[in-house]
Amino acid sequence: MKPIVRFPPINRRVMLSSLAMLPLLSVSLRSAAAVAQTQRDPLPSWNEGATKASILDFVTRVTTQGGPDFVPLDHRIATFDNDGTLWVEQPMYVQLAFALDRVKVLAPMHPEWKTKQPFAGVLDGDLKAVMASGEKGLVELIAVTHAGMTTAEFEKITSDWLATARDHRFKRPYTELVYQPMLELLTYLRTSGFKTFIASGGGIEFMRPWTERIYGVPPEQVVGSSIKTRFEMKDGAPTLFRLPEVNFVDDKTGKPIGINEHIGRRPIAAFGNSDGDLEMLQWATIGASGARFGLIVHHTDAEREYAYDRQSHFGKLDVALDAAAVNKWSVVDMKKDWQRIFAL
């Protein structure tokens, strides 16, 4: 019996079935060390050390039937941030790269953009001018690139873009710039009976078309930011039309709020990489009974990926890094803890 094996992400239901058929799973796991020695390593891209051991230890404890920290299947909820936790967020959020590209596609229909910020900045490649337009400019960008179409049309626009867009540094599709160690972690948790969710500041409809294929997380387990939609019967068929109005921002205090709204249970494990994830980790780990696990991915590898934290524009990690020490959250030192970075 080898309960801990790596299944492809798509096989969640099959994996659960294996679980259900193997009630003795947990009993067989005596300790993290035993797992490492007697089972196939569920986290082969993680170097041996305290971080990896903390993960194995937590999962072993909550899955050990009869043990003091055992958690029933239905309460094994884990939430993951996306940008900077599961895929690259430098030199800018992928979704922002999409918005900038989209402005360029739409520009011929909007000659006035040549002299109007933030659009002029986008077209001139002057990111500073775009940033200088502040939140008002950002909302305008989102309005023209993310609204004014049906949900089905938006899904096609983003999917087409993701299929062809390439990251400038790595020359690869963004969906290949996902972290192999985190994919292993997602799979390991699922084979251990967890339901894995994404809770991201990114747009919920920007992520859903590909999260199942890339992460093994189905659309209904993705929580994110959203704009308002309007239901309309159009030529006899129902549509949802995307409006230029913010509905929900799933960041900072928004993360526990969004998690409560979508999941309705507190996660027992949460994974993030920035101050935007602080409240999600607090919600998952503090003041609740039972074993809890928090983890922060610290980007420390400028050579293989990026190194940034307290001063970064995107994915600033400052307060949450201090909170990690206080709350005993694990901190991934990317350079030291990860044997490899990307999946391919």
Place this chain on the structure above:
Amino acid sequence: MKPIVRFPPINRRVMLSSLAMLPLLSVSLRSAAAVAQTQRDPLPSWNEGATKASILDFVTRVTTQGGPDFVPLDHRIATFDNDGTLWVEQPMYVQLAFALDRVKVLAPMHPEWKTKQPFAGVLDGDLKAVMASGEKGLVELIAVTHAGMTTAEFEKITSDWLATARDHRFKRPYTELVYQPMLELLTYLRTSGFKTFIASGGGIEFMRPWTERIYGVPPEQVVGSSIKTRFEMKDGAPTLFRLPEVNFVDDKTGKPIGINEHIGRRPIAAFGNSDGDLEMLQWATIGASGARFGLIVHHTDAEREYAYDRQSHFGKLDVALDAAAVNKWSVVDMKKDWQRIFAL
């Protein structure tokens, strides 16, 4: 091999495992008639007839591997209204009964309520006066009974109430006034690989504490109306505080919007009983490819439950009943189609 058997609702993961272990499931089902003759009846509380046959036929078609209407597991999404579809909504919504009872509990702390509507009406048992206070009155009622506490406190208040409150006519807990035929339908769909969701105009946090136990639907698969919450660290522990402000109304056009926000995929089957479910059924069944199924529960049995439709205050069924004929949605004639009404 008897793939269609009735599992208790709690065993969703085990059921899925059986499914995954029985890839030949669908192949064995040739037609609704064959099922009825050769398998144990998955819907024993449904009388034989066109309505029952339409359900069996749909499920058989979408689960028949290699057949023209086969639907992969991940797309088998079904959404159910709650009030009037899964449990009783007369003589008033259960949640309104909770609010009225809660006003009585809180009244000693609010002497001014004795002369102030809608509270005076509640305390005097004068429902007409309560209704006359209109939407403004209703919002005030919700504010004092549903807000001003943490999510954890609200869960305890509603759970305690549901454990002791009794329906006046049937003298039973409300959670026993759920429809046995619909419980069988939920289970049948899950054993057939569906993920079952609730999409209700009722409060999402009012339903979640008991939907898993009663319906086999876990909290993360419940969509409903909600009020806003605020994240706060209180005595070092994270809390979500319920605010007297509407966040989302999951009714009428709100149903497809809420379903899209929570599930991110269009259901292929939807079940409702009132005009509030019209847009959900449209969203599930019209203008999308593949086999689709809509069903309306028509309350026609004044003796065993209630008879109401076009003129009812609660659960008005008028436009959606006409739409059912046009769109070929099945309509349950409760008196004729259901051999029994309640679960116990």
